[in-house]
Structure formats: C-alpha cells, structure tokens
Amino acid sequence: MTVYLVRRLFLAVFTLLVITALIYSLARSMPGDPLQVDMAEMDPKHRMSPEDHALAKKAYGLDKPWHVAYAGWLGGLFKLDLGDSFRYRRPVTTLIGERVGYTLLLSVPSFVVTFGLAVPLGLYVTRRSGRLDERLLSVFFYMLYSLPSYVVALWLLYYFYLRLSGTIFQLPPGMTSDNFNDLSFLGKAGDLTRHMILPLFCYSYASLAYDTRFIKANMEEAIRQDYIRTARAKGLDDRTILYRHAFRNTLIPFVTIIGLTLPSLISGAVILEQIFAWPGIGKLFFDAVNGQDYNLIMGMTLMFSVATLAGQLLADVLYAFVDPRITYQ
C-alpha cells in the first residue's frame, strides 16, 4: 500500500508539472495581455501609450518569455507563493481562500444531499423496476436532467424572489441580507440558509437525477448476475439481496463517480454564481480567464488539478475497501 501510494504521489507531482507547464504556456500564448483589458474602458482621453504599455508590462513581469515566467512561478510555488493577481493586486492564495469557502458552502451540502438521496432513490427504483411509480420517477428524473439550470434558476428567482416579495417565503439572491451583521447567530444562520436554498437546489437537481439513474443502471446489471440468482434460490429476501449483495457489487463505479465529483466541489459554477450573485470560485476563474490574469489562472488550475488527482487517488484507495478482491501488490 505504502509503495503504491508513494508511486502514485510521484506520478501526481509529475502530472502536475506537465499540466501547469502546459496551461501556463497556453495562457501566455493567448493573444493580448491582461493590461490591454483595462484599455477597454478608457475613454479616448485616457489612452495608454505604447511606452506606458511597455512600462506596465515590465512592472508586472509580463515582458519575460513564458518559460522564464513559468520557472519564476514554479520557484514561488516551492515557497508556497502563488504570486499576485494582476487584476486584483492581491495574493492569489488570499483570493482563492476568500472564494473557496463560499463555493464549499454550496457544493458540500449539494454533494451530501445529492448522494444522500440518490442512493436510496436509485435502490428504490431498482426494486420497483417496471412498475408505475418507477416509470413516473424515471420520467421525472429525465425531465430534471434535461432542464437547463440557468433557466430553472431564473424561473425560481422570478417566483420565490419577486412574486413572493414581502412574504416570509421570499428567497433572495446574493449570500446575505443587508441587515446580516445586525442579526444574532441564529438569525445569521437562518438568513444564510434562506439565501442558499435556491442555488443549492439548482446546483443539485441535475446531479441527483444523473446519480439516481447511474445507480439504477449499475444495479440493473448487478441483479442479473448468477450470484444474485443463487442468493434468490437460497431464499434470501429482496431487501438483503439488493442492499447486501447487489449494491455492494456496484460500489466500484459508485466510488469512481465520487472520485470524479471531488474536483467539482471546489470548481464552482459560473452561470449559477452569476445568476444568484454568489461570489464563488467559478466566477473568479471565469473572470481570471477573461482578464488573462495568469497567476490567478495558474493558482486555480493548480488547485483543480490537485483536487482531480486527489479524487482519483482516493477512488483508487477506496476500491480496496469496497472490493476485497483488489489489493495493492
């Protein structure tokens, strides 16, 4: 196990190097530079001369070729310094630290709710396969899955924010109300929850539909296996067959999907964050790419890459726990 983990970690470091070098070179190869973005909003009086542009590029270190700049970035990384954002002129770690909490506030409950409901629902529809309630639920899940979240988000806001305005059921966008700082601890928790309900729903419903269908599909395959027939022949009841035998054998793909979901916990959702005015990491990344904020792009790419690799590693390790046939020798 230890040898396996060490080898995986070495491979992960190598992978990270390749990814960061590739992304850095791609980001720096994009036409334009972050200093030209601001020129957009100057009026004709406030133009930046080519000399000023050159000075600004030097001040921000943009006059160096990408590989030199990458080496500098890498050097900073070894000192746990991801550099400063060009746009915000603040450390990248601070910016990410500020936003990732807001994203986790939505993604973790969404993850828990999604898998917490998907497993029992998936098992339920497997048990009821072919019956009316299963058909209705399946149609409903297909419908949910095909609904674009940004349309649902706007519709929900229209109803719960505008139409229910002035009632206790109003669910506003943003993270908190204007009087948030004046509220008690419980009041703050309630206010935050009220603001979280709609984005959480929009964050979760499609995943719930997908995961439920995913579990059902895997279960359908498992219950056709010989060992299930054997279990039935032995007279075991349906519940035991389904939960103890069939479901256990679908855990490998289930763990895989959990591993793949891990990066999405910190990646945010650009469109939903914009609609709900939620200052999460997705919007930050989107703005960083649009503004060619190289250090910020790199900091976040690194974070996503580490999360992806960690998710993969976690899944691989969990395989051994969910399936005794897998060993690390």
Next chain:
Amino acid sequence: MLTNYWPLSFKITLLLCLSLPLVFNIGCDNSPTATPPVAPTDPSLPGEEPGSETPAEPAAEAGTAESANAEEDAEQAAAGFKLGDMIEPFTPPTLEELDSMVEWEAQPVLDSLELRREDDAKHPSKVTVAEALKLRNTSKETNDKILEGLGQLPANDNAVNWDASINRHSGGDINSTFPLFMSSTAEFDINSLIGIGLFSFDWTFQNFAAKEAVVSWHSSKDRLFDKVIIRDDLTWSDGKPITAHDVAYSYKLILTKSVPCRAVRSGTDQIKWVEAYDDQTVVYFHKESLVTNNMNMNFPIIPKHVYEPIIAEDPLLKSSKNSHLEDNPVVGGPYTVRSRSRGQEIIFDRRDSFYLHNGKQVRDKPYYKVIRFRVQPNDATALLALKAGDLDEMQLSPELWQNQTDGDDFYQRNTKVFDTEWANIQFIWNIKDPRFADKRVRWAMAYAFDHEELLNTLLFGLCEPCTGNFHPTSRWSPVPAPTPLKQDLDKAEDLLDEAGWVDSNGDGIRDKMIDGKRVNFEFTIITNNRQLRIDICNLLKESLEQIGIRCQVTALEFPAMIEKLSNKDFQASCGGWGAGTDPDTSENIFATDQPRNYGSYSSKKVDDLFLAGKREFDPEKRRKIYQDIARQLWDDQPYCWLYYMNAQFAFSKSLRGYKFSPRGPYHYGPGFSSIYSTVE
C-alpha cells in the same frame, strides 16, 4: 492489480485537467467583463459632496509579519523607484517672478449643483411629479415628460430625505479603490464618491474649477500656466488638510515609471511641471500653448502624507501591510468606504467632515447618507432585484428595455428613461488592406449595409443613426450634419465597379487584379464576443453577399481583439468609442500613426486640422476646424458609422433629480450628486 490502471489513470487525469475549462462552461455565458472599447466615463469628476470620517491606520503599524521574500521585493522596488522619473528636469520660477511675467486671466470657478439649480429655474417643469410617475415610457414624448417631471432638483431642503440610502447596481466588482490605479467604469464611478478633484465639467462639457475645492483659477493668456488657489477648509478623511502639496505629489507619482497608472497617466504626461508654492497655491506649467491644456490638469489627487512613506517600497501597493488602504482608504471626497465584500457589495457613508468645517456647513451636503453598490453580474437577476425594490437604479440593455420593463411588475416601483450618448458604434476598415484602400469601396460598404434592419430590428428602433465622429447636436458637428445612409445596393455595386471590383470569372464573387494576382473580395471582420456585435456583423455579411462580397465573422475575446487591432492584424472590425469632453480627444483615433488609429487612416488635411484645433483659442474658429475634420472624415469614410448607443436607465420611483449628459446620467458634474430621494 492496480498497476494496470496507471497509464489509463494518468491519461484520464491529464484529460480531466486539460478539459477543466469545459467544466466551467467557458464561452457559454454572457461575459460581464468583456467590455467594448466604449467608456463614457471620466475619472476627473470631483468629489461633489460630503461624508463621514474613517481614519486609516498608519501604514507603519499595520502588517507585522512580512516574509523574507516580500522584503526582498520591497528592497528591489525601492531601488527602482524614483519619484517623477518620467518628468523632464525643470526649475520653476518663484511665484513672484511668475506673477511679474504672466498676465493672468480669471477662469470660471463654479458649483455644478448650482448650475443645475439655475438650469432648473430657466426651464421649469411643465409636468408635475404625480403626472410623471403615472406615465409609462412608450415614446420619446413620454420619455421627455418623465425626465422633465422627475429630473428637477429639490425645491428646498425639506423635500430631501437626508437619511436615505440608495442601492446602485454594478455589473462587476472593482479592482482597486486607489485613484491612480482605476481604469474601469465601476472604478471611475466609485472615485466620483470618494475622490477629490479641482476641476469638473457640466452636461454641456464646459470646463470649470470646482467651487467646492477651489477659491480661484487663473490662466495665462497663452495658456502656458494655470494658477489655482485651493480652499483651506478641505480635509482628508483622517483629518489632515488637503493642500497644494498633495496635488504636486500626485502629479509626480502619476509620472513615476514604477507606478502603473495605466488610465490616468495620459494627459497628465502633457504637463511640464506642477509646483506647490504654499499650502493653497498650485501652478501648472504646460509644455505648449494649447487650448486643450486644461483637460490635462484633471488628474486624481491622493494624500501625500499617507502614500509618500510607503510607495517607494511598494509601488504596486500589493504588500499585505498596505492592504488596509484598499479596504479603508484615506479619501478626500464626500463619501468614505464603510465596508467592502469582494464580489458582493461596497458600502459608502456620507463624510460629515467634507461638508462641515469647524462645525459650520461650507459645502453642499450630499443627498444620501449611505450608498451601496451591489455587484450583480447577471442583468436578469439585477432586474428582478430592481423590481423587488432591492436596487434603486440600473442601466438597461436594449433587450431589457424593450421586452422586460413594460409590465406592472416593473412600473409598480420603477420608471425608465433614456437619452442618446455620444458613444458610437462602427465598422473600422483596415485601409492598409488592398480591399479597403479605395474610398469608393468604403462608400460601397456603407451603402450596402442594411441600416434600417439594424436600427429597427436589432436595436428595436431605440437608437439614433450615427453620421460621423461628432454627434449632430455637438457644436463640433458640421451644419447641416450628414444625412443618415440607407441601403442602396445599386449604388454600392456601381461604386465597386468603378473601383475595379467586378466578378470577372463568374464565380459570384467580385475580384480584382492586384500586383498581378487576382484577388477575391473576401475578408474577415472581427468583433468582441457579444451577441449584438456579432448580429451586426452577420447583418453586414448578409448585405454584402447580395453584391458579390464574402465576409466571414469572427468573434474574439476582448484582449485578443485589442491585440489584433493594435497590431493592425485585421481586415475589418466592429467596435465603438465613447465621447471625450473635447474634440481633440479623437486625434488619437484619426490622426496618422496615432495609437488608436487602428485602421491606419491617414490624411494630411485631417492631421493639420487636429494640430490647428488644439492651438486655436478663438471658439468659433476652433469650431470650424473640427467641423472641417468631421466633413473630411465623412467624405473619406475610414469607418462605416452605424449608431449612437443610448443611455437607458431604470430608476426607482422614489428617486428625483436625474439629468442626462452626452455621457449618461452620472459622468459629469454634478451627475450622481444631483440625484436624491424624496421624503415621500
């Protein structure tokens, strides 16, 4: 067993990481940051009103644990920092010497709010507030009535709700509160609340010194010198006086190489020297005798005592020990920053020490006690917030104006008004490209384009057609102004035939022999990645297909487009320009080899006229010069001018006092400072 997974696992990991952008739906969204090159803003708006004090902590006391790395950076920065190293060495004369050799002429020192009051008195409203509030904005006539009824300033102080707060909409967060680093529209808006300036201009673009900050302003007859006496009752939010030394220091800092003042350096760099002779007297020395010199003096002013001790070590102001200056800056304007939640909101409080001095009111009291900028990147959500009463104002896109603001749910709490901005949208032809070198071809393009479809369908009939670089109501526009063009395909084809572009091989595409090679009339037009711009380019493409020209539309992210434009690496482009307060600001767009002359237009006549325009002090003669420029540009058609953007705004029905300038309702004096909430 898992050994077998390694290569696959590696590939999956790499694939996942490289496909991360797809996870974030990049390119599938309206980009709030992808902004066109149009900015009807001006950083020069002075702080018009008062506010409360929030002293910043002394820099030396903040931030205790700086890393060795940061210290190295600071040492390197300090070694490279030289205050005012972009200024030519100059020894100014003494004030006595200057006074003895210069004949001073008094210049206007005005209170912009008083100008509004005088304007209201001259044009009393014939529409009552009650009538205006009942109206729905369905025509230009009702629009004007709403503006007239609700745009008046308060009859007296009792009509104002002095404890009111206002929630303003911001499509994006600001990057910096430091006035020298501002560059976006949102930052200019915020600087008009917290910044202090000595000069301003009104809704007709007339320049003056701001009475709230200046006692007197004199210019030498040849405009080589300007002498300003600053009021002695101005203070920074930390209680220190605002003096002429702050002005001179700000000038030098703006012209320091290692301080990246990208947006505010231009213009300021045309000043030869700024000398503070005492706490109140500051003299601007200009390089040349130009009528445009007064535009250059309108740079932001920062507190010398706050920044001088820290800026040499930290010219980018990124050190953690100076971060408090971002969130809690020492300000000279009417408002102070109360709190800032990044990506969410920024809240300002009225600063009492701005309008009160030794307990006595010395300036207009700002109408709002609290101003909150809510960051709502999504326009649809912002409109819902407006309808729900959580926003008091927002700018409306043509689509929102036309389709989502006509119902009871909108008019229950709000109303909407518009006026034309002098910001124009156009096609830019790269004249270096052989296809567009001939002005007959450029005229053919203008006649081929379906202007009516653009104005009536894409723009819902809301916008005015544009016929040149100056708006027809501007004093610089030729009289009469050119007539708006209509699609005339026959004329376009005749012009192309005349220019030698004919379909010689019958393939349906016009062509011409250029340098011995047959060149098809095919080109690519680039534009910013915004739907309306793309639609306009597609309309051009459809129009040109009818006359045997093939056009490909390419939408680019803004930085990519700007790079292509700057490098002249394009054939045609669709973009826009905001309005400068002086016609000379368009010199850098149309004069030969100027940085924003992306299409490489060159006309000796136009170049000479621009040079003459900035040297002509007689207003009527100067007017004629710019009218001649406009005529020549129209004749040469370096652009195909399309339309003027509208400033379309929704306001809460509780707001009064708004008036539109050619830069919209805010970006002039008094602008936002004239808006108030009623006691009702």
